[in-house]
Amino acid sequence: MEKSTRNRLLQEQAALWMMRSAAFVVFASLVAIILTIVVKGWSSLSWEMLTSTPQGGYYLGKGGGILNAIAGSVYLALGSTVLATGIGLPIALYLNVYASPSGRSVGMIRTALDVLFGVPSIVYGSFGFVLMLWVGIKVSLFAGIIVVGLLVVPIVARTMDEVLRSVRPEMKDAAFAMGATRWETAWKVVARQGLPGLGTALLMGFGRAIGDAASVMFTTGFTDHVPGSIMDPAATLPLAIFFQLSSPVPEVRERAYAAALVLTMIILILSIFGRLLVKRSSKHTI
Amino acid sequence: MHTPRTTLSVRGLHVNYGDHAVLKDVNVDFPDRRLTAIIGPSGCGKTTLLRTLNRLIDNTEGTRITGEVLLDGQDIYARGADVTGLRRKMGLLSQRPTPLPMSIFDNVAFGMRIHGERPKQQIAERVEYFLRHASLWEEVKERLHQPAGGLSIGQQQRLCLARGLAVGPEVILGDEPTSALDPISTRHIEDKFTELKERYAIIIVTHVLRQARRLADHVVFMYLGEVVEQGPAEQLFNDPQHELTRAYISGSIS
Numbered sequence: 001m002e003k004s005t006r007n008r009l010l011q012e013q014a015a016l017w018m019m020r021s022a023a024f025v026v027f028a029s030l031v032a033i034i035l036t037i038v039v040k041g042w043s044s045l046s047w048e049m050l051t052s053t054p055q056g057g058y059y060l061g062k063g064g065g066i067l068n069a070i071a072g073s074v075y076l077a078l079g080s081t082v083l084a085t086g087i088g089l090p091i092a093l094y095l096n097v098y099a100s101p102s103g104r105s106v107g108m109i110r111t112a113l114d115v116l117f118g119v120p121s122i123v124y125g126s127f128g129f130v131l132m133l134w135v136g137i138k139v140s141l142f143a144g145i146i147v148v149g150l151l152v153v154p155i156v157a158r159t160m161d162e163v164l165r166s167v168r169p170e171m172k173d174a175a176f177a178m179g180a181t182r183w184e185t186a187w188k189v190v191a192r193q194g195l196p197g198l199g200t201a202l203l204m205g206f207g208r209a210i211g212d213a214a215s216v217m218f219t220t221g222f223t224d225h226v227p228g229s230i231m232d233p234a235a236t237l238p239l240a241i242f243f244q245l246s247s248p249v250p251e252v253r254e255r256a257y258a259a260a261l262v263l264t265m266i267i268l269i270l271s272i273f274g275r276l277l278v279k280r281s282s283k284h285t286i
Numbered sequence: 287m288h289t290p291r292t293t294l295s296v297r298g299l300h301v302n303y304g305d306h307a308v309l310k311d312v313n314v315d316f317p318d319r320r321l322t323a324i325i326g327p328s329g330c331g332k333t334t335l336l337r338t339l340n341r342l343i344d345n346t347e348g349t350r351i352t353g354e355v356l357l358d359g360q361d362i363y364a365r366g367a368d369v370t371g372l373r374r375k376m377g378l379l380s381q382r383p384t385p386l387p388m389s390i391f392d393n394v395a396f397g398m399r400i401h402g403e404r405p406k407q408q409i410a411e412r413v414e415y416f417l418r419h420a421s422l423w424e425e426v427k428e429r430l431h432q433p434a435g436g437l438s439i440g441q442q443q444r445l446c447l448a449r450g451l452a453v454g455p456e457v458i459l460g461d462e463p464t465s466a467l468d469p470i471s472t473r474h475i476e477d478k479f480t481e482l483k484e485r486y487a488i489i490i491v492t493h494v495l496r497q498a499r500r501l502a503d504h505v506v507f508m509y510l511g512e513v514v515e516q517g518p519a520e521q522l523f524n525d526p527q528h529e530l531t532r533a534y535i536s537g538s539i540s
């Protein structure tokens with residue numbers, strides 16, 4: 001065999017090996033994380049934990065559950081994902097259908113979103129707190145939804161933007177050539193073509209919203225009750241995990257892992273469910 | 287029985303992309319119920335000219351357009367001109383067929399629906415009518431509600447034709463509409479054009495000279511952004527007046 005041929009084959013082998021290891025690292029960390037929380041949390045996971053709120057002495061190892069945090073987190077994540085989509089989708093449609101592609105506003109909006117994407121969530125949290133003091137809103141689910149919604153906007157908007165950017169320009173031309181307005185082109189053609197990707201963007205937003213602790217600390221607060229109204233404070237799973245994990249009582253620390261397991265399961269179930277929906281929504285995608 | 291004669295004509299049209307003059311003083315009359323072929327080497331401005339005819343060029347950034355495009359005597363670039371209305375009068379076939387991300391049925395119904403047309407029953411009838419009109423009905427009647435993306439490329443182009451016809455145009459524009467198609471699908475589309483020019487003005491860009499010879503009644507030859515020569519196909523191919531036209535037709539420039 002010629003030397004150069006052998007080198008090239010070697011190169012192929014090396015590249016393949018590298019890629020396999022990279023994939024392995026990702027897969028292994030997922031398995032490791034899930035194993036850790038299952039092993040450490042499974043024994044304290046109980047029906048009571050999922051269906052009751054903390055009773056007196058819960059944080060000392062006595063009875064009760066984390067229904068307050070489960071409900072709070074789900075409300076908060078749903079609310080802020082809806083809010084972020086309400087802001088992000090119009091931005092993405094504006095960037096890809098309404099604005100002139102080489103216009104200055106397009107570059108500026110994309111840069112602003114990229115910068116916002118890099119702002120740490122604790123900064124969002126403290127910014128939100130200052131804003132709440134200023135406007136006079138108390139710590140509540142409402143305040144949390146606004147702040148977490150803003151935190152998630154850059155992810156949702158930029159992901160949706162990239163999705164819609166990949167729609168072939170000829171498709172927009174085809175709609176315009178039939179006399180469609182920009183509104184009709186945006187919603188009936190471009191958004192429809194991007195539907196599966198838009199769904200994925202939504203899932204990413206939800207995942208980020210439900211998992212963030214720093215932005216909710218000062219804005220949503222923490223309480224032992226399931227919020228009865230949007231103006232009530234609400235507990236969230238990341239903070240419940242944090243509080244329990246910092247407890248000196250070993251049983252409580254184990255419950256932290258059970259709570260982490262619950263959080264992971266929510267995200268996992270949602271991703272699987274979401275993937276199915278995304279798959280169905282891609283039926284008409286060209 | 288008399289439909290008004292469409293007169294589409296271009297007067298003193300200049301188009302610039304930034305500093306780059308892409309069309310220079312273009313004057314063309316497109317005859318009604320004839321097929322006009324726009325020919326010329328790659329980059330000479332054929333696509334640009336076509337896109338000025340239905341103002342799709344408005345969506346391209348940094349263009350400056352001066353001159354007039356007269357459709358039924360009205361300048362489509364006049365202030366306050368109804369852009370969506372004028373686009374309805376022109377069907378467009380692009381180089382690569384572009385079905386919309388919806389079912390076969392919805393593709394054809396799209397135009398009728400956005401223009402606020404008629405009850406369901408009537409839409410269904412018209413969808414069938416235009417699919418037959420584009421010789422696609424027999425192939426798709428069993429799967430009208432399947433995704434349009436599942437059709438072959440040649441079927442997709444006929445679907446685009448049906449979709450364009452469904453909005454009731456007077457003019458059909460095609461930018462190298464058969465360049466992505468296999469020979470049989472190309473034949474289909476060409477036959478369709480020959481049939482449709484009884485009722486519409488058809489304007490196609492083509493870089494295939496043989497196709498222009500086969501189909502065109504009228505030919506516009508462009509070179510470097512200018513119309514060098516135009517006239518009846520017979521004359522332009524057999525007795526070109528201009529040196530450049532002769533050179534292009536004989537294949538010595540391309």
Ligand SMILES: Nc1ncnc2c1ncn2[C@@H]1O[C@H](COP(=O)(O)OP(=O)(O)O)[C@@H](O)[C@H]1O
Binds near residue numbers: 308326327330332
């Ligand atoms: N969006 C654009 N921006 C800048 N220049 C362009 C653009 N589109 C086309 N051009 C230029 O305009 C000229 C004519 O292009 P086009 O009309 O596509 O020619 P043809 O269809 O005859 O090949 C070419 O030189 C091309 O580079």
Ligand SMILES: [Mg+2]
Binds near residue numbers: 332333
């Ligand atoms: Mg072209």
